[in-house]
Amino acid sequence: MNLNNDSFALFLLCSHLGLPDEPDVKPLSTREWNELERKLSSTTTLISELPGASAGKMRLALQTDDDESDRLARLLDRGEVMGEELRRLGELGIWIATRFDEDYPPRLSQRLKGAAPLMLYGAGEVGLLQHNGLAVVGSRNIDQRGFALTEQIGNACAESKLQVYSGGARGVDKTAMGAALASGGSAAGLLADSLEKALRAADARTAIEEGQLVLATPYSPHASFNVGMAMARNKLIYALADFALVIASDAEKGGTWAGAEEAMKAGWVPVFVVDGPESPAGNRLLIKRGAIPFPSWFDDAPSSLADWFAEHVPAMQPGSVQGSLF
Secondary structure (H helix, E strand, O other), rough: OOOOOHHHHHHHOOOOOOOOOOOOOOOHHHHHHHHHHHHOOOOOOOHOOOOOOOHHHHHHHHOHHHHHHHHHHHHHHHHHHHHHHHHHHHHOOOOOEEOOOOOOOOHHHHHHHHOOOOEEEEEEEHHHHHEEEEEOOOOOOHHHHHHHHHHHHHHHHHHHHOOOEEEEOHHHHHHHHHHHHHOOOOOOOOOOHHHHOOOOHHHHHHHHHOOOEEEEEEEOOOOOOOHHHHHHHHHHHHHOEEEEEEEOOOOOOHHHOOOOOOHHHOOOOOEEEEEEEOOHHHHHHHOOOOOOOEEEEOOOOOOHHHHHHHHHHOOOOOOHHHHHOO
């Protein structure tokens, strides 16, 4: 795996790979990286020139204090170790796309701005992350009715050439992705836990090899799941898609609710929510707050799903329609 010079500098400064759980020197956060970029933009120093520079040179160029320049120098002095990590990931079929790479999904930068992840680790065809698609989200625990609808939507996505974007978790995520793949479509799983573990699943490897599936994460490929990472990851699912569909949500709690609320406020994408007499309380409340109702069963031809979503988006921009209600 080869990274260009700018990407490798970002990788050295911001990746947690090759470091212990409690490192002596912490990689830059997204906010810190953004600040460093702003400093560099006002100097003649290029990002690609940082590796190999002394702490003293960086202190002068960036006008930082001794502690910060020493931190940057130590992070950048990891070229050999990080090169080994890149080779190891490459052998596992894992790639890295940073903000500086052409393969980095432009929608993430356009919609999330400075909050866009600095880098993505992934497996599968990276170009799939730029396909038109539907974000399908919902509870890990769905009833039979929700399961049947989610399968129907996954099948219809394949028929209508919409890629399924989801989180790869059990329940709605895996059901929608699996149905799309089984019907000959494609899916993108944005993971909140170990990419390396996900790649050990035979069905995932097969779908990746056949060009139907891409798995990606903004976290280290061996990271363990935690709720905070899952909540932060949700914005990527929405930001990559053309439309979003909430199958089932609790009211004012849980990851599905928080992700849908955030997407509606930000106006990243039109948010549809399954409506019907048996829909959860969270669904009904999201609709009251501006989400667009979606029928509890899709009676039109599966191949018309993409057209249905496009026809039911309000005439104004989604941010104007939904964001103004909060």
